[in-house]
Amino acid sequence: MVTDRQGLKSIPFPGASATLIRAGARRTSAMKFLFLVLDGMADRPVRELGRKTPLQAARTPNMDFLVSSGACGIADPVAPGVPPGSDVANMALLGYDPYEHYTGRGAFEALGAGLDLRPGDVAFRCNFATVDESGVVVDRRAGRISTEHASVLAQALREALEETDIGAETLFANTVQHRAVLVLRGEGLSRAVSGTDPKENGRPLKPCTPLDDSPEARRTAELVNKISELARRVLSEHPLNRELPKPANAILIRGAGVLPELKPLGELYGIRGACISAVALIKGVCRAAGLDVIEVPGATGSYDTDLDAKFSHALSALEGPYDLVFMHVKATDVASHDHDAGRKVWFLEEFDRALGRALGRLDLEETYVLLTADHTTSVRTGKHEGDPVPVVLAGPEVRIDDVRRFDEVSCSRGSLCRLRAIDLMPIVMNLLGRVERFGF
Amino acid sequence: MVTDRQGLKSIPFPGASATLIRAGARRTSAMKFLFLVLDGMADRPVRELGRKTPLQAARTPNMDFLVSSGACGIADPVAPGVPPGSDVANMALLGYDPYEHYTGRGAFEALGAGLDLRPGDVAFRCNFATVDESGVVVDRRAGRISTEHASVLAQALREALEETDIGAETLFANTVQHRAVLVLRGEGLSRAVSGTDPKENGRPLKPCTPLDDSPEARRTAELVNKISELARRVLSEHPLNRELPKPANAILIRGAGVLPELKPLGELYGIRGACISAVALIKGVCRAAGLDVIEVPGATGSYDTDLDAKFSHALSALEGPYDLVFMHVKATDVASHDHDAGRKVWFLEEFDRALGRALGRLDLEETYVLLTADHTTSVRTGKHEGDPVPVVLAGPEVRIDDVRRFDEVSCSRGSLCRLRAIDLMPIVMNLLGRVERFGF
Numbered sequence: 001m002v003t004d005r006q007g008l009k010s011i012p013f014p015g016a017s018a019t020l021i022r023a024g025a026r027r028t029s030a031m032k033f034l035f036l037v038l039d040g041m042a043d044r045p046v047r048e049l050g051r052k053t054p055l056q057a058a059r060t061p062n063m064d065f066l067v068s069s070g071a072c073g074i075a076d077p078v079a080p081g082v083p084p085g086s087d088v089a090n091m092a093l094l095g096y097d098p099y100e101h102y103t104g105r106g107a108f109e110a111l112g113a114g115l116d117l118r119p120g121d122v123a124f125r126c127n128f129a130t131v132d133e134s135g136v137v138v139d140r141r142a143g144r145i146s147t148e149h150a151s152v153l154a155q156a157l158r159e160a161l162e163e164t165d166i167g168a169e170t171l172f173a174n175t176v177q178h179r180a181v182l183v184l185r186g187e188g189l190s191r192a193v194s195g196t197d198p199k200e201n202g203r204p205l206k207p208c209t210p211l212d213d214s215p216e217a218r219r220t221a222e223l224v225n226k227i228s229e230l231a232r233r234v235l236s237e238h239p240l241n242r243e244l245p246k247p248a249n250a251i252l253i254r255g256a257g258v259l260p261e262l263k264p265l266g267e268l269y270g271i272r273g274a275c276i277s278a279v280a281l282i283k284g285v286c287r288a289a290g291l292d293v294i295e296v297p298g299a300t301g302s303y304d305t306d307l308d309a310k311f312s313h314a315l316s317a318l319e320g321p322y323d324l325v326f327m328h329v330k331a332t333d334v335a336s337h338d339h340d341a342g343r344k345v346w347f348l349e350e351f352d353r354a355l356g357r358a359l360g361r362l363d364l365e366e367t368y369v370l371l372t373a374d375h376t377t378s379v380r381t382g383k384h385e386g387d388p389v390p391v392v393l394a395g396p397e398v399r400i401d402d403v404r405r406f407d408e409v410s411c412s413r414g415s416l417c418r419l420r421a422i423d424l425m426p427i428v429m430n431l432l433g434r435v436e437r438f439g440f
Numbered sequence: 441m442v443t444d445r446q447g448l449k450s451i452p453f454p455g456a457s458a459t460l461i462r463a464g465a466r467r468t469s470a471m472k473f474l475f476l477v478l479d480g481m482a483d484r485p486v487r488e489l490g491r492k493t494p495l496q497a498a499r500t501p502n503m504d505f506l507v508s509s510g511a512c513g514i515a516d517p518v519a520p521g522v523p524p525g526s527d528v529a530n531m532a533l534l535g536y537d538p539y540e541h542y543t544g545r546g547a548f549e550a551l552g553a554g555l556d557l558r559p560g561d562v563a564f565r566c567n568f569a570t571v572d573e574s575g576v577v578v579d580r581r582a583g584r585i586s587t588e589h590a591s592v593l594a595q596a597l598r599e600a601l602e603e604t605d606i607g608a609e610t611l612f613a614n615t616v617q618h619r620a621v622l623v624l625r626g627e628g629l630s631r632a633v634s635g636t637d638p639k640e641n642g643r644p645l646k647p648c649t650p651l652d653d654s655p656e657a658r659r660t661a662e663l664v665n666k667i668s669e670l671a672r673r674v675l676s677e678h679p680l681n682r683e684l685p686k687p688a689n690a691i692l693i694r695g696a697g698v699l700p701e702l703k704p705l706g707e708l709y710g711i712r713g714a715c716i717s718a719v720a721l722i723k724g725v726c727r728a729a730g731l732d733v734i735e736v737p738g739a740t741g742s743y744d745t746d747l748d749a750k751f752s753h754a755l756s757a758l759e760g761p762y763d764l765v766f767m768h769v770k771a772t773d774v775a776s777h778d779h780d781a782g783r784k785v786w787f788l789e790e791f792d793r794a795l796g797r798a799l800g801r802l803d804l805e806e807t808y809v810l811l812t813a814d815h816t817t818s819v820r821t822g823k824h825e826g827d828p829v830p831v832v833l834a835g836p837e838v839r840i841d842d843v844r845r846f847d848e849v850s851c852s853r854g855s856l857c858r859l860r861a862i863d864l865m866p867i868v869m870n871l872l873g874r875v876e877r878f879g880f
Contacts, residue, residue: 044837053839078878080859081866085879098879105880125880255880281880380837384877386870387839409839409855418857 031396031432032318032367033271035326037093038351039086039279040333040377042389042408046341047380054332054341054379055390055407058348062356063392063406066371069364070394072403073416075424077375081386086333089374089384090285094326095425096262104191104257105281106181112284113173113181117259122189122220125255125281126172126180127197128153128248131232135204140197141178143246150174152240153248160234166226167219175280176301182253184223190216195254196228205250224253264290265324265425269434273324274317276310277301282328291326301330303347307354315361323432328374336377344379368395368428371406372421391416391424397431471836471872472758472807473711475766477533478791479526479719480773480817482829482848486781487820494772494781494819495830495847498788502796503832503846506811509804510834512843513856515864517815521826526773529814529824530725534766535865536702544631544697545721546621552724553613553621557699562629562660565695565721566612566620567637568593568688571672575644580637581618583686590614592680593688600674606666607659615720616741622693624663630656635694636668645690664693704730705764705865709874713764714757716750717741722768731766741770743787747794755801763872768814776817784819808835808868811846812861831856831864837871 041055049057077084077092078099087108088098106123117123128150130139145153154174161170171183192211198204208224210217231251241247265273267290274294275286278301283293296313298306307329314325329351335344355371362369373389390411392403401415412418416427429435481495489497517524517532518539527548528538546563557563568590570579585593594614601610611623632651638644648664650657671691681687705713707730714734715726718741723733736753738746747769754765769791775784795811802809813829830851832843841855852858856867869875 045839051840074855074857079866080863081868081870081875083870083875083877085877088879102879378837381873383873386866386875409841412839412841412855412857413853418859 033324036371041373042376054344058345060352066394071398072411072414074388083384083386092421094289103260105255106257108284111287112280124182127252128178130246131250142248191256192217197252197254271323277328311358341379473764476811481813482816494784500792506834512851512854514828523824523826532861534729543700545695546697548724551727552720564622567692568618570686571690582688631696632657637692637694711763715766717768751798781819
């Protein structure tokens with residue numbers, strides 16, 4: 001059953017005029033959009049690949065098939081030459097200008113962890129970490145503590161926070177392995193505070209300091225420092241930590257953020273959208289944009305992720321009530337952070353095969369598929385870089401160009417030319433007939 | 441000797457770990473950038489060149505070599521169709537948005553003349569000129585008076601300004617030939633005043649008038665008019681002028697400007713940069729951006745300039761402590777102002793040969809080279825035009841495209857596509873690993 005823009009059910013009617021209405025609905029509102037984002041897929045020429053980028057070196061017949069039936073281009077994630085964070089880059093892909101809307105990472109982490117974030121809350125990304133007696137961070141990830149162990153410690157910390165009057169309401173939740181989220185709730189808080197994470201092992205825990213002169217920032221910094229101390233005390237004493245080779249006896253608190261004011265995509269375009277990602281931060285960005293999060297068993301955010309399962313859930317969602325599925329795949333970025341060009345090429349080819357299987361189930365007469373990266377991650381530097389990313393957009397009414405290969409250079413000759421990532425969403429929503437006219 | 445981002449000297453050490461440090465520095469911070477700007481190089485198709493632009497008509501194997509190992513594109517100096525002044529165009533190339541930062545030509549002229557310009561000062565570009573008894577400008581350049589003669593007259597005018605109480609502190613300096621700079625210093629000045637230059641021979645000197653209702657503009661206009669009258673009186677009486685065929689018996693005052701607030705490139709990107717140009721205005725723009733000025737003997741700003749000497753100084757600076765050298769060559773613009781297409785082609789080929797000799801000394805594994813024009817200057821109109829300029833960027837990690845020829849049309853098919861001149865600096869700084877990440 002298909003629902004059109006006005007929410008009218010579109011079911012077969014006996015009369016001719018009703019048939020016309022139904023045909024109209026299919027042409028516009030029933031069109032679907034599969035948004036495929038490979039994290040850090042774009043790269044620079046790599047010496048060990050004979051000066052090709054991993055995308056240029058990989059055999060990707062199915063991406064190339066999309067290119068042959070699509071329009072290509074390159075996109076600047078935020079601005080030419082500016083390396084974006086993952087939060088900022090994915091905000092931009094969803095159509096929100098980060099220069100206008102970005103309010104820090106913590107809010108996305110909290111949303112991604114499933115917490116109910118409210119206006120006024122200040123949220124932080126946290127790590128369980130191992131700290132020695134003098135306060136030096138020995139392992140920023142507490143030996144990549146298991147999620148099960150972290151859940152036990154998180155529960156202990158929550159109980160301690162409830163029993164102690166630190167001066168504000170708090171929420172604390174662990175997500176995957178060492179990762180966790182802290183939310184401060186109440187009047188008079190600010191996100192203008194520094195983090196306690198020294199960013200490198202072998203350095204002391206840092207005190208949280210206010211970043212401006214406001215009483216709100218001073219108060220928030222005091223609260224963070226109180227929680228940091230409480231966590232050290234409670235976690236150090238916890239019996240579980242005596243059994244762990246690297247006790248999770250502290251939390252590192254960083255990335256203060258508040259709920260960004262984003263008009264949901266549903267409201268902007270009258271669509272129902274969902275997100276598939278293994279990464280809490282990305283889920284959080286998507287939740288902030290009003291997308292539902294579909295959890296996929298086997299989606300790990302690493303090389304062993306179940307790509308077929310992700311595609312299968314995405315296609316089912318599109319066959320069902322969703323107009324848009326934003327499907328994010330992390331391992332390309334992991335390969336670059338690991339400085340592993342060969343692995344990046346291998347994973348791109350793995351993805352390509354999974355894409356091929358998915359395309360067998362997908363009707364390009366009724367679905368637009370956009371494939372791109374959120375940013376460039378260089379295999380050499382292991383960092384996000386500010387280079388543009390390749391884009392291909394396939395679907396029934398795209399202006400097909402003569403690009404034949406999906407890579408950073410080939411796509412630059414495409415009919416989309418060079419644009420900003422925030423332009424991609426309106427371009428596809430326009431093809432779906434969902435962008436309001438400006439002017440009479 | 442190479443200096444890395446933290447200012448550490450990077451010299452060969454015996455130990456292995458020191459070697460690693462050096463290797464790291466070479467990979468990112470020690471990468472260099474040669475920014476080559478040919479003034480007004482870009483052009484429109486010229487009838488006498490068989491409807492080719494001078495760049496299309498010229499034989500430029502070395503520019504084409506850069507293209508073959510680089511990424512190409514076209515850039516709009518400020519905005520599509522808008523003809524930029526030299527100051528505005530070069531500001532943009534250095535990465536500063538002129539719509540945000542431009543505060544008039546005079547400041548750049550003063551900085552380029554080596555004057556110590558301060559916040560609050562109002563600076564003017566001046567010409568020594570020949571004026572008849574009725575105040576009509578007979579020659580706006582006083583027969584292109586020699587720099588030596590102009591220096592004598594400038595000294596006389598400075599002495600007169602010191603002896604006279606006109607109501608503000610003044611600085612006056614001549615630069616090359618008829619060109620000079622005037623600075624007003626003190627409280628309550630404004631750059632909102634018109635110039636005294638009638639812009640054409642045969643017209644009377646104009647009074648300086650305030651361009652807004654502020655008392656500051658009124659006061660500044662009065663001061664300029666006092667100085668204009670004083671100059672006429674002092675210069676007319678000067679014995680040197682009796683010997684000159686076209687006496688420099690007046691100064692034309694125009695282009696009021698104040699010091700722009702530009703965050704220096706060194707602060708923005710942690711680099712040390714230098715500029716090589718024969719043109720005071722360009723030197724001034726570069727000084728305002730925090731670049732050092734390297735004076736090159738034989739750099740004339742005309743057809744007879746010593747290109748090898750300029751390249752040699754540029755490469756030595758890059759082999760030394762500088763990360764960036766901005767090298768500006770003027771004669772292409774001169775040829776267009778002279779409506780001389782053949783001469784423009786000839787000079788482009790001269791430049792290309794000098795570039796070839798320089799490339800023999802330059803390691804493209806360690807240096808990014810960007811070649812472009814600051815703007816289009818039309819051989820036919822003799823004026824700056826608002827057409828885009830060709831760009832080629834070569835260096836170790838550029839995404840090489842399949843453009844093979846350096847000209848306005850070929851470059852438009854390159855992998856940089858079409859961008860704004862202000863985007864070029866961040867694009868290269870990103871390749872040098874020097875742009876801060878936005879977001880987490």
